[in-house]
Amino acid sequence: MPATFTRQFDTPAYKGKVTVNTGLFINGQYVDSVDKETIDVLDPATGTLITKISAASAKDVDIAVQAAHNAYKTSWGHKVPAYERGRLMNKLADLMEKHAEELSALEALDAGKQYFFAKAVDISATIQNFRYFAGWADKNHGKTIETSEAKFAYTRHEPIGVCGLIVPWNFPLLVASWKVAPALACGNAIILKPSEMTPLTALKVAELSVEAGFPPGVINVLPGYGSVAGQALTEHPKVGKISFTGSTLVGRKIMETAARTNLKRVTLELGGKSPSIIFDDADLDQAVKWASMGIFMHNGQVCAAGSRIFVQEGIYDAFIKAFSTASKSLKLGHGFDPSITQGPCVSQTQMERVLGYIESGKQEGATLLSGGSRLGEEGYFIEPTIFTDVKSDMKIVREEIFGPVAVIAKFKDEAELIEMANDTVYGLASAVYTQNINRAIRVANALETGGVWVNQASLPDFQVPFGGVKQSGYGKEMGEYALESYTVVKAVQINLGAQL
Numbered sequence: 001m002p003a004t005f006t007r008q009f010d011t012p013a014y015k016g017k018v019t020v021n022t023g024l025f026i027n028g029q030y031v032d033s034v035d036k037e038t039i040d041v042l043d044p045a046t047g048t049l050i051t052k053i054s055a056a057s058a059k060d061v062d063i064a065v066q067a068a069h070n071a072y073k074t075s076w077g078h079k080v081p082a083y084e085r086g087r088l089m090n091k092l093a094d095l096m097e098k099h100a101e102e103l104s105a106l107e108a109l110d111a112g113k114q115y116f117f118a119k120a121v122d123i124s125a126t127i128q129n130f131r132y133f134a135g136w137a138d139k140n141h142g143k144t145i146e147t148s149e150a151k152f153a154y155t156r157h158e159p160i161g162v163c164g165l166i167v168p169w170n171f172p173l174l175v176a177s178w179k180v181a182p183a184l185a186c187g188n189a190i191i192l193k194p195s196e197m198t199p200l201t202a203l204k205v206a207e208l209s210v211e212a213g214f215p216p217g218v219i220n221v222l223p224g225y226g227s228v229a230g231q232a233l234t235e236h237p238k239v240g241k242i243s244f245t246g247s248t249l250v251g252r253k254i255m256e257t258a259a260r261t262n263l264k265r266v267t268l269e270l271g272g273k274s275p276s277i278i279f280d281d282a283d284l285d286q287a288v289k290w291a292s293m294g295i296f297m298h299n300g301q302v303c304a305a306g307s308r309i310f311v312q313e314g315i316y317d318a319f320i321k322a323f324s325t326a327s328k329s330l331k332l333g334h335g336f337d338p339s340i341t342q343g344p345c346v347s348q349t350q351m352e353r354v355l356g357y358i359e360s361g362k363q364e365g366a367t368l369l370s371g372g373s374r375l376g377e378e379g380y381f382i383e384p385t386i387f388t389d390v391k392s393d394m395k396i397v398r399e400e401i402f403g404p405v406a407v408i409a410k411f412k413d414e415a416e417l418i419e420m421a422n423d424t425v426y427g428l429a430s431a432v433y434t435q436n437i438n439r440a441i442r443v444a445n446a447l448e449t450g451g452v453w454v455n456q457a458s459l460p461d462f463q464v465p466f467g468g469v470k471q472s473g474y475g476k477e478m479g480e481y482a483l484e485s486y487t488v489v490k491a492v493q494i495n496l497g498a499q500l
């Protein structure tokens with residue numbers, strides 16, 4: 001029998017008890033992994049053990065895929081009315097709302113987030129997302145197509161079957177919901193593989209899915225190492241689709257494996273090096289606040305983080321001064337302290353990776369304007385860090401750091417800016433600050449990114465598609481466009497009288 005984890009929280013931000021089963025969730029119940037392997041889950045704010053969880057191996061993945069496949073063939077997909085799928089998803093959203101504080105506490109603990117941020121952003125947007133796609137469950141129709149009087153043609157939007165959903169540690173439940181909700185609405189059965197560093201909210205939602213009434217096998221949650229469980233899921237011949245969010249390196253591996261096995265479909269969301277562009281005519285105060293949020297929110301561990309900041313020469317000095325002051329006002333600490341604004345990096349490895357980038361910035365000759373060091377000895381905290389005088393070939397300008405590190409460069413005019421902003425292999429998102437609407441539209445059109453924010457940053461919306469171009473991946477999450485990622489189109493053509 002798998003163990004449960006219980007924590008009595010008695011913090012200024014949250015008081016209450018939370019219990020989560022730490023087994024694998026397969027076919028509607030929690031089980032130990034076949035090999036009884038476990039993984040330690042650590043609190044990134046202290047580096048101490050939170051709990052141990054079961055670790056899925058290829059054997060567990062196979063059992064879960066068989067369960068999902070059976071569910072898809074018998075009790076899900078087109079075997080249930082579409083409105084029933086929507087009803088169950090709404091029921092699950094209601095239960096997540098009822099348990100929102102527990103889910104927020106787990107997310108804050110596990111991912112090193114502020115409790116209030118987890119509640120207002122991660123959990124609240126997860127619930128919205130489920131409700132949004134619940135509404136789509138019975139509205140994702142095919143079309144009839146007029147060809148000639150001798151033919152009746154129509155399309156069906158059919159589910160793919162079993163979908164493997166591999167998610168990272170930065171927004172564990174929210175990013176999962178971007179995949180789980182449309183996949184279920186379209187009638188697929190799912191295997192969710194959360195990052196082994198942040199599995200607790202997904203395991204808790206699995207429990208709520210039983211209470212909501214989902215048939216066994218429709219939802220399976222398998223924490224485990226990416227190279228083991230993620231790889232096995234990607235190789236499995238009965239998995240028809242992998243949706244992955246994470247690094248470009250692993251995204252590339254996933255595509256290769258998908259191609260080598262059963263040519264399964266793949267959606268990839270692979271982060272970026274997003275430009276944040278401040279023109280002379282921007283509202284300085286607002287641009288500083290949004291650009292600061294754009295890079296320092298959740299400690300820079302955000303795929304769309306505005307990590308390359310380009311400032312027009314007329315506003316450069318004023319911006320640098322105000323931006324640096326804003327970064328120094330950020331307060332780092334444990335997520336259950338309501339006065340903090342920043343948490344830690346998710347792990348020691350991630351902290352060391354970010355510190356390595358900071359070191360390379362210094363060595364390559366960028367000017368360290370502020371921050372640049374680890375804070376304290378406990379947990380994995382890094383000061384909000386700003387580099388200026390950066391050159392386009394520096395590592396800190398070219399590579400995704402995924403930490404609280406901003407690089408700032410100066411530009412003269414729009415033409416130069418477009419060159420600089422597009423000089424990257426990534427293309428996830430961008431932000432433009434200007435009060436000139438013509439310029440905003442012109443620049444938005446010229447930027448090679450999957451999304452553009454004007455006079456705001458890093459605020460996805462569940463109704464609006466999100467996803468990158470270039471090496472930031474492909475396929476859209478959220479909004480109506482996400483439905484295409486979880487359906488296949490079948491075309492049926494009926495002969496109404498043509499004779500041979």
Ligand code: NDP
Pocket residue numbers: 166167168169170193194195196197224225226227229230231234245246247248250251253254269270271272302303353400401402
């Ligand atoms: P990874 O891309 O390695 O991990 C993301 C997810 O993929 C995790 O669940 C991971 O499991 C899994 N995974 C790893 N290897 C495989 C595989 N062979 N097959 C299938 N799944 C796999 O990111 P990291 O956590 O190592 O972070 C490294 C860098 O990636 C960051 O510094 C950042 O630049 C980028 N990143 C981007 C994210 C985004 O939102 N776009 C999110 C997270 C990271 P496991 O944890 O066991 O490796």
